[in-house]
Amino acid sequence: MAPIISATQQLPQVSHAVLYSKPTRTGFSLLQSNISYSNRALFYSRSNFRPLKAILNSPSLTKVADDAKEKGEALTLREICLAILCTPFFRVEEVGYAVPTDVQKQALPVLFSGRDCILHAQTGSGKTLAYLLLIFSVINTQRSAVQALIVVPTRELGIQVTKVARMLAATPTENDVEQKSCTVMALLDGGMLRRHKSWLKAEPPTIVVATIASLCQMLEKHLLKLESMQVLVIDEVDFMFNSSKQVSSLRKLLTSYSSCNSRQTVFASASIPQHNRFLYDCIQQKWTKRDVVHVHVNPIEPMPTCLQHRFVRCSKKQRHQTLLSLLQSDAPKSGIIFVGEQSEKSKKAGNAPPTIDLVDFLKTSYGGCSEILLLEEDMNFNSRAASLSEVRQGGGYLLVATDIAARGVDLPEITHIYNCDLPRTAVEYLHRAGRTGRKPFSDEKCNVTSIIMPEERFVLQRYENELMFNCEELFL
Numbered sequence: 001m002a003p004i005i006s007a008t009q010q011l012p013q014v015s016h017a018v019l020y021s022k023p024t025r026t027g028f029s030l031l032q033s034n035i036s037y038s039n040r041a042l043f044y045s046r047s048n049f050r051p052l053k054a055i056l057n058s059p060s061l062t063k064v065a066d067d068a069k070e071k072g073e074a075l076t077l078r079e080i081c082l083a084i085l086c087t088p089f090f091r092v093e094e095v096g097y098a099v100p101t102d103v104q105k106q107a108l109p110v111l112f113s114g115r116d117c118i119l120h121a122q123t124g125s126g127k128t129l130a131y132l133l134l135i136f137s138v139i140n141t142q143r144s145a146v147q148a149l150i151v152v153p154t155r156e157l158g159i160q161v162t163k164v165a166r167m168l169a170a171t172p173t174e175n176d177v178e179q180k181s182c183t184v185m186a187l188l189d190g191g192m193l194r195r196h197k198s199w200l201k202a203e204p205p206t207i208v209v210a211t212i213a214s215l216c217q218m219l220e221k222h223l224l225k226l227e228s229m230q231v232l233v234i235d236e237v238d239f240m241f242n243s244s245k246q247v248s249s250l251r252k253l254l255t256s257y258s259s260c261n262s263r264q265t266v267f268a269s270a271s272i273p274q275h276n277r278f279l280y281d282c283i284q285q286k287w288t289k290r291d292v293v294h295v296h297v298n299p300i301e302p303m304p305t306c307l308q309h310r311f312v313r314c315s316k317k318q319r320h321q322t323l324l325s326l327l328q329s330d331a332p333k334s335g336i337i338f339v340g341e342q343s344e345k346s347k348k349a350g351n352a353p354p355t356i357d358l359v360d361f362l363k364t365s366y367g368g369c370s371e372i373l374l375l376e377e378d379m380n381f382n383s384r385a386a387s388l389s390e391v392r393q394g395g396g397y398l399l400v401a402t403d404i405a406a407r408g409v410d411l412p413e414i415t416h417i418y419n420c421d422l423p424r425t426a427v428e429y430l431h432r433a434g435r436t437g438r439k440p441f442s443d444e445k446c447n448v449t450s451i452i453m454p455e456e457r458f459v460l461q462r463y464e465n466e467l468m469f470n471c472e473e474l475f476l
């Protein structure tokens with residue numbers, strides 16, 4: 001058994017310190033200065049007490065990480081959490097996350113230090129887990145109040161984030177088995193708001209994942225209170241600020257319903273156009289505190305490196321046939337085919353939506369074994385949920401979708417993306433392409449193929465320049 005020592009003892013050989021009770025600030029400083037950092041000094045504690053974060057923050061992690069690097073070892077996610085927070089507050093490894101991704105390595109010290117943060121990193125890089133780890137480090141499950149709020153642009157993304165949060169919440173920690181569990185409420189458009197009202201009245205959840213419209217309904221009726229909120233996350237933040245339907249409610253949430261001084265604010269996205277301007281606005285508009293940190297991971301490679309970008313030229317009329325030839329030669333097990341929104345003119349003319357046209361075409365002409373599914377805004381919420389739950393059940397599928405599936409949706413088995421219509425902007429291209437290549441430590445090559453009309457070549461070239469990637473021409 002390890003000897004029990006006092007904080008004032010000289011401890012040159014100690015590599016790990018186990019804190020069995022909460023030390024005083026001075027006691028901890030003494031202990032910290034007496035432990036030699038020539039070894040990997042990790043501090044373990046038996047409960048999750050925040051004051052330690054103030055004392056042992058990112059410099060200690062840098063030291064631990066440097067030492068590990070020198071020895072040719074990689075730090076695990078659990079070690080990072082331990083080094084900064086001094087507590088294995090939940091078992092990240094048990095739920096399948098052992099090694100941190102780049103964004104997690106870079107963002108966790110900032111997030112755990114309590115500073116506001118703009119998380120700006122590739123699609124599929126693990127931003128969700130980074131902000132969820134922060135949330136799980138600050139919440140106190142003994143308190144019955146909403147302590148963290150995650151705002152997402154779509155119901156589909158909300159369901160996904162809720163699932164990950166519940167998976168982490170359900171995992172009991174070694175020392176906290178007798179603790180009350182953390183509850184996660186999904187307050188999403190198309191949900192059963194009456195049921196949520198009763199839930200909120202009976203006992204507020206610890207974490208709320210919400211779309212902005214449903215959230216504002218609850219806030220306006222004073223059914224949901226944010227005075228105990230410690231962390232506010234806005235996922236896909238650029239999309240939310242660009243959406244005419246969501247922006248005014250978002251601004252209200254950031255400045256009227258709560259104040260940046262009483263919460264830690266995290267904005268996340270793979271794309272933050274004009275990020276310096278956005279950073280300036282964050283401070284000027286008081287969406288964040290002044291010392292907000294922009295964590296920009298791998299800015300010269302905004303999309304995962306395992307993506308191979310290709311394009312095929314054809315006339316508008318040949319588009320379906322070209323797609324069919326591509327599918328026959330690629331034989332993808334699972335993929336998404338993106339189709340542009342139907343124009344108002346086409347709607348007025350009474351034409352069928354292009355998504356339906358394509359689904360009908362594929363169902364009659366594509367003989368591949370994948371199931372053909374549809375996901376678009378105009379479907380009712382039940383059909384949308386049914387489509388996504390079918391794709392999540394595994395098996396091969398081809399999902400024909402509008403840009404509703406372009407943001408945040410995480411389907412790691414997808415290896416092929418087809419742009420049946422060229423996206424309208426480079427940012428849209430980035431998010432569509434980012435629905436594949438979503439296994440952070442895999443080298444598996446994934447394809448993004450755009451079917452373009454000859455006159456669209458220069459638009460695609462512009463996207464290539466803006467996003468710094470190369471697109472190869474395919475001749476069928």
Ligand SMILES: Nc1ncnc2c1ncn2[C@@H]1O[C@H](COP(=O)(O)OP(=O)(O)OP(=O)(O)O)[C@@H](O)[C@H]1O
Nearest residue numbers: 097099100101123124125126127128129270408410
């Ligand atoms: N440390 C990790 N180890 C292994 N897998 C991870 C790790 N962190 C995240 N993942 C997995 O990586 C995938 C992508 O993560 P996530 O959905 O958070 O990406 P993202 O950065 O939010 O992407 P997007 O910008 O497209 O929304 C998920 O399947 C997630 O489970």
